[in-house]
Amino acid sequence: MSGAYTDLHQLVELGANARTLGIYSAQHVRSALSGQHRSRLRGRGIDFDEVRRYQAGDDIRSIDWRVTARSGVPHTKLYREERERPVVILLDQSPAMFFGTQLNFKSVTAAECAAALAWAALEHGDRVGGMLATGKQEPLVRPYRSQRILFHWLQTIAVANAKLNAELDPAPADYFAQALINAQHSLDTGAALFIISDGQALTPDCEPHLHRLAKHHDLLFVRISDRLEQSPPPQGYYPINDGTTGRATLLNTNSTAAQTQYEHLCHQQRSEMEQRLHRFQIPLVDLDCGQPTLPQLQRIFPGRATRSHNG
DSSP states (O other), rough: OBBBBOOOHHHHHHHHHHHBTTTTTTTTTTOOOOOOTTOOOOOOOOEEEEEOOOOTTTGGGGOOOOOOOOOHSSSEEEOOOOOEEEEEEEEEOGGEEEOOOOSSHHHHHHHHHHHHHHHHHHHHHHHEOOOOSSSSOOOOEEEEEEEEHHHHHHHHHHHHHHHHOOOOOOOOTHOOOOOOOHHHHOOOOOOOEEEEEESTTTGGGGGHHHHHHHSEEEEEEEEEEEGGGGOOOOSSEEEOOOOSOOOEEEEEOSSSSHHHHHHHHHHHHHHHHHHHHHTTTEEEEEEESSSHHHHHHHHSSSSSOOOOOOO
């Protein structure tokens, strides 16, 4: 699957291999995304988590008497509850995502990622839903443990992807902040939220909304990027459009100074985004739209054996 567009057939075909993704087993995201197997919500579950000092309101039945006797200070055992929870995918399909220089446009890699994660979540027995960030008000496809609802979500993605073209007006500058606000108002507490975007619109205005979402949900940000956004092209003159304001300009990479400045700006933008997410302890993983999507996801989320599933 590659190119400027995807379609429903391609997104459905991803299910054959994407179901095996261990989306809750990747080492670097395990603490943030734990699915129905483990949640960050603590209580009297079956899995021991840690011992900490007793706090007012703790259940006295959970006091660890051995540690209390040894330290002379009351300590409480904490557990992680097993519980069902929804998986929601916030997918960026704004005009700025309609860009790519090699295998895929970013919009296509993002769509394929959303479909693959949705198939994997359904295979894990989670409820799956999603919402789009397009620059317009988009409704939530409410999470259900249903293949029919998953097909509806994939169709929603395919329709949005097909509408993208180079002539579209840029999305409003605050479109991603508005999408995060929409997510705040739409999601039930305790959801696993995958945010898939190039992050270009992750401005300081998004910070309070990221903060609120991170307080009530488990977040993972999947950054979609093109290699041109990491290093300059070969020396020459390139007409480009920033995809946000709609302004066109001419990129000159003939001089070493211009190439150095280009790399510095790319690094600065990526660094600012990473710091913004780190501030709220939101894990970040990267996908390159110049490479096939599924193999990258398989490296990030190590696979596991398939099992039967009734959708």
